[in-house]
Amino acid sequence: MTDTLAPSYDPKQFETRLYEEWERSGVFKPRGEGEPYTILLPPPNVTGTLHMGHAFQHTLQDALIRYHRMRGFDALWQMGSDHAGIATEMVVARNLSRDGLTRDDLGRDGFIEKVWEWKQHSGDTIERQMRRLGTSGDWTRSVFTMDPMAADAVVEAFVRLHEQDLVYRGQRLVNWDPVLKTAISDLEVVNEEEDGFLWSISYPLSDGSGDLIVATTRPETMLGDTAVMVHPQDERYVHLIGKTVTLPLTGRQIPVIADDYVDREFGTGVVKVTPAHDFNDYQVGQRHGLPLINIFTHAAAVNGNAPEKYRGLDRFDARKAVLADLESEGRLVETKPHKLQVPRGDRTGQVIEPYLTDQWFVKMDGLAKRGLELVEKGEVKLVPANWINTYRHWMENIQDWCISRQLWWGHRIPAWYDDDGRIYVGRNEAEVRAKHGLGHDVALSQDSDVLETWFSSQLWPFSTMGWPNQQLMEERGFDRYVPSSVLVTGFDIIFFWVARMIMATDHFTGRVPFKDVYIHGLVRDAHGQKMSKSKGNVLDPLDLIDGISLDDLVAKRTGGLMQPKMAEKIEKATRKEFPEGIPAFGADALRFTIAALATHGRDIKFDLGRAEGYKNFCNKLWNATRFVLMNTEGFEIPSPSGRRWREATDEGSENSNASTSPHPHPNPSPEGRGAPSPKTDAERWILAQLAKTTREVEQHFAAYRFDLLTQALYEFAWNDFCDWFVELAKPALNGDITTDEGRAAADSTRHTLLYVLERLLSLLHPLIPFVTEELWQQVAPKLGISETTIMLRPYPQAGDFATQDYAAAEADVEWLKAMVTALRKIRSELNVAPSKTVPLLLADCSPVDRARVARFDSQLRFLTRLDRIDVLADAGAAPAAATTLVGELKLLVPLAGLVDLDAERTRLDKELKRVDGEIGKCHGKLASETFVANAPAAVVEQERKRLADWNLQREALATQRAKLQ
CATH class of the missing domain: 3.90.740.10 (Valyl/Leucyl/Isoleucyl-tRNA synthetase, editing domain)
Known part of the structure; x- marks a missing residue:
């Protein structure tokens, strides 16, 4: 890990390094203790590359896994990939064609051998790309649907269904591709x-x-x-x-x-x-x-x-x-x-x-009835809940399922035919012969078809756990990890995969495959259009993470297009939309954007402007951390006994509460790691905001409301901590440390800055893991934290923060914020130089306001550059001043010495004349019977609103001008 924080935020400098360190440490593996929390990765096609749909889905799964891992759960994210029968066969056949060969030239066995060769050299591309996104799954347990363990499960499932008279061969109408045949x-x-x-x-x-x-x-x-x-x-x-x-x-x-x-x-x-x-x-x-x-x-x-x-x-x-x-x-x-x-x-x-052809089918009526019952009884919960109507409609109108495919790559159907066409089903040919008393004088030929990939995918919840092999089931934790906690998937495969997993898992194991199904929308472009190569609007997640030049982007979008006119159109549109290519946003900015867009709607419109904004958010977090580190350099937190933290922890104080093992005890209390005892109202206020945000985060994670989750964290990080608390901390940090009170306030504020920042990084980590880890590595040692990674820190929980006595401080600080905001606005409007101090006059000052003014006198002076604060006995005797209100308290900043009064009078007169002109135009339109009668009602209403707005502006300008008489 790095020892010093770079002066600027550059994700390329640490994202890859951090992921390699995480994976090498083994932190992604389940620890085998604590309440299990399991997610099944919908296995991407082995031929595929990471696309926006993958990035969206994997980000949300990773956030859930990291969140529960930090909460002390036994977190398992089951990795894997699908053999993708049609897609893989097409890829390998295309490669063969370059050498002038076809699959028939090689024969079935030779072709399958070529497929495995391709898989070994090119089949893990998407897994490498997933790592770039930050995927924290247990890669050591990854399963390929053609692995022997998974293949055994497929054969067993088919044979059992056939024995139960649920699989049959018959002639029916199917979707037929005449090219793939x-x-x-x-x-x-x-x-x-x-x-x-x-x-x-x-x-x-x-x-x-x-x-x-x-x-x-x-x-x-x-x-x-x-x-x-x-x-x-x-x-x-x-x-x-x-x-x-x-x-x-x-x-x-x-x-x-x-x-x-x-x-x-x-x-x-x-x-x-x-x-x-x-x-x-x-x-x-x-x-x-x-x-x-x-x-x-x-x-x-x-x-x-x-x-x-x-x-x-x-x-x-x-x-x-x-x-x-x-x-x-x-x-x-x-x-x-x-x-x-x-x-x-x-x-x-x-x-x-x-097309009418002989195929293998699964009888679905009975299975579907049970699958619907499990969801309606709540044993499997769909989120959002309205998807149950779609699920119910399909299950009640289900047809028998065609499971055979006329391919070579895939799970070959375990059925054999004799010369008379009789069909024998078994786990292998030897079992078939033994079961049916067929000697070797009876010629048998295995069915040439393979099972469609959805057949093997329906077994994913338990084939990945070793079923039906009892020894493998024990080794892989079948009893512990089935059912899984949640499946994250798009609504487009509710029928093809989700429903079939529910039916199959119940039928073969007597369990449900997962407790929750979080169903998300589909990622589209900023205009709501489906992303497709023919439209030229595809966004590659890796291009968003690492950036891409305009020429390379054009080449990527137009490569392989057969129609020159289409390529020309796409190139023109791409150059217009991305005149400088796509900048590097980093994985964290992309992930935060995805989470922010994860509403419960059907479509997700991906806007690059959001990614730019969240890159700025990461940069803001980086700069705030630099501020905290600079202002706590050399600072050591006192232990509860009064000794410095390092002295206490060096002697093995229980306050360190840190484990050197890869998996510490679940949820060690963060209070034991130096929770502050705040001395200032600003500290009490930020701790209260931290507790509120943490409660919101718990609620949003539980409801799978990633959009609300990001909003809550963004507002707390950007507004409460990076803006306000950093500002409100400055008076204490720069105060008089020659006094015991000033020194205590400064030390307490430094402690709170570090503590809240560390908890904030932990809150954000599931969503933006890279930047939070990089920053946390610098902050954690100052708090005496000994975990090697933020992933092993306990996730903040609302009960960690005792803030019940902070209500008064919250109200006072909100008042102080309103005062600072109002005064800064006046300074900005008057264009007062930052270095110039100004007087503040107060009118209509209540006893509560007087007490707050006295309490926050030094903070107000420091934060808004005031040379004095005076309370007026008679508001009518106030000089010409810029005014504003905070509640009922009137704030006045005298104009004398700040602005040229003659020039200000001239400016106001000119502005009044302009506004009067606009008011006259509005009156003219509204006085016209033709306009009112013929213009759309919305246009007439808009004109009336414009008149009201101009009148309000005129009233304010007139009031200000009257004071300059």
Whole structure:
């Protein structure tokens, strides 16, 4: 640790150094004693890099862990990363393509070997970046979802679910990416509004009695239609229900059916039904027993179920061919522009196809019922509580979960097939053969699919704790750390992950996975737009921490964009927004900004201006610490017996109460480390403010109100301590130390400065760990504190501070602050030089005010540069003066000798003339009937307010001018 404090705040000089010291010391590890407090890190993708969503989430988790660690809890932040099946396969496949290879060239085993090679060399990037943010998790316990321990849990879960008849294989409609050639989850589908067309097609009734006009946005899928549908109460079509139409281009006859799903007001009120290529149509088909005709291959080309002329065509080429043929047959009735929601894969950008295929599914009804019950009974608490409505809606309308993926990288499904297609599920092939009596003469082949990553992620609360291996569960503390204390996550994965963890953990362990779920919003740019590479508005947390030049920022934002026009647009916008690039704010400023923005709303608008402001806050804290250190140089705190602190602690006084072990006894009392016995009202006031702030901090941490937490700490640190107490301490520090009273006040003030600063740094540490540690290292030795890091200090608690007798001092100091503020404002308005002393006259002075004036005479003189303070017997006899009020007390600063009275009269006359002109303009507008009648009501009201404001200004100016007659 550093021995001297640098003259200026520069986070680059200490942030990396401090983190390396923390990690090397082992302080991030749980100590195994005290009440457990556990957080599960939502495992980021192994392919990923730190983005603003990660930075937001990890900052809040780190703040909670550091807070509880300092409170003496057995704090465990369980680290880990997700194998990210699709993303990882794409990365490795892209790397292979540079060498002219594909995964098929290597074969499954060879490809998997390449993936592990990539993981070893490049897969821990995000963990290195998390360290830069200050993440204080136990890296020694980090789990990768493909590690043997986690993999065993996945196999065990699948086998048990299958044995319980909760896992099955069947043919159903799924989201299909025709580029990746795999099913994907809803979370991996991005629905965006795009320009398209609505085509109206004439379907002839088979009996020749007319036509039905059907509107569709996907005419190529008509080749797989198995019905047309109308509303059962639509009078236009009731008589046609049960008849058939002849499907154009195919000659197939399909029925006219009735279903409440149809919107009679949309289009013609007749819709086509394609159960194999539309999720809603699939449900209709199930209700009516319609056949499912799949017309596409895995690559979204037309297959053999369609007329021969279309076979082999890509789906969009098939669309063109179908439309051309419909038009030539006179069946294309209308084509009109239409806005539609287009589902695209978030990895490939390709239009997702609802596709009928054989997949593995989990039955969800019973699991969901139990998962909802656990939340409604309060065993799992959602914060904010309103999210329970969203959770309930999804759980009550849940569908069976497709868990298989057509990939090679991931947890391979533990199922085997014989030559006749019979399925055997087991933990391994040997178990399957033994269980089913299959000799080695029976050929078995393992299912080539893997489980989707959400399947393994749902087991995270207990797979990281060694389940189902009893020995590992004991070693990793399953009984101690399950359930965890809180899960911090975004609302976008409540269904995909949070709900599934609740269901899975209860089902397999009989426990809930976590007690609280703090649900935060999503980070957007300053304008509320989603951050995306295509929009060019992505902010990299590391760029905010360390800074980035404009040219490098432009290169980062435009790199890899295929469209030159888009790149040019993004470059232009970036150069306009960041003409000098992004300055280095440091990790602490970024973290404080994130916490300040963590409201309970759905969206978080990230504004760089806030980061700049909080960097200034860190700088303010730095400068205030330098002031305290300079004014306590050589100062030693007396022990309760009167000896100096170091003398007492050197003899092993119990007052030191410090442990040299990495994990001291939980919450040693900070009072035993030299709590001050204040001698001045300013000290009593700051100690009372410290106690109030500490109470607020406790409440805000408990309620996960990080925004209110930062506000309370900011106001106390900046206003109460750095501004006011530093100022109010100066009279005592610079007073007469030749007297016992003056010397006692000075020593007591130094003690209180150190004590409050140390407690303030501790309060702030969970949010801004680096700067608080660096400053604390300089302050702690002066208080006789022997812990090696601020992380091992007891966190301040309101009960630590005995301030019940400080109410009078608080009121007096608030009065003193109001006096100082008022007098400084007068000096500023009169442009009085800082070195010049002025007289102060007081009128309407109550006995309480007189007593306070006498009590704070020296402080008022020192802080506002007064040469004397006189109380007027007759306020009417006061000379020309600048005046203000503090309560009912009138403060007057005579103008004679401070300003040129003739010049002041001239200035006031000129200002009165200007204000009269503005008043005249307002009167003119408001006197105009045309203006009042035609202008918006808000504009008229604004003009009336302007008139009232100008009148107030004129009254004040006139009063001041009258005194200069």
